[in-house]
Amino acid sequence: GESVGLHLPTLSVQEGDNSIINCAYSNSASDYFIWYKQESGKGPQFIIDIRSNMDKRQGQRVTVLLNKTVKHLSLQIAATQPGDSAVYFCAEIKAAGNKLTFGGGTRVLVKP
């Protein structure tokens, strides 16, 4: 069956350090992956995406890595800031579909 899951429910990180959030997926048919950030009381906010024909994509302070061999996705946040404190979800879309399947979420707490 399809599932997207997260290894760590909570990640505490010192301000200025790098954060790494991991996600495992099981659906080989997924070809599009997105990381969303959700702050308290708000809707998911797009951070970065990656297609299955890529293994790395960089944005501003964020990098997403995709390892299709082991069905693993990660989000790296460089120089984590207090504003990065939120819950982060990975989500996948199957080829020829448009439904997002979300993982369980990882809470990132940035310590000053």
Next chain:
Amino acid sequence: EPEVTQTPSHQVTQMGQEVILRCVPISNHLYFYWYRQILGQKVEFLVSFYNNEISEKSEIFDDQFSVERPDGSNFTLKIRSTKLEDSAMYFCASSELEGGEAFFGQGTRLTVV
């Protein structure tokens, strides 16, 4: 910056009552979605809508649920007879392309008492 807007932000209703949650997707988007998030849990897909019809729905989206695009701008989710377990945040989203980046609204918190 264009955004998805949802009203109301919070809805309290009695069990068995009908509720309508409203959404205004981004104007040039063609694909519309409803998701829900029970407190402390992950975001779950409910339904996707394209070209004035449902394109996909989940097991959660049973006969009590319906969606409509009554005019050129609004996209609504109706729950006919609410149950306690319908209490959740309901998010509307839209995307320009099929399988493309979905933009989410701020959500409607539905509380069924």
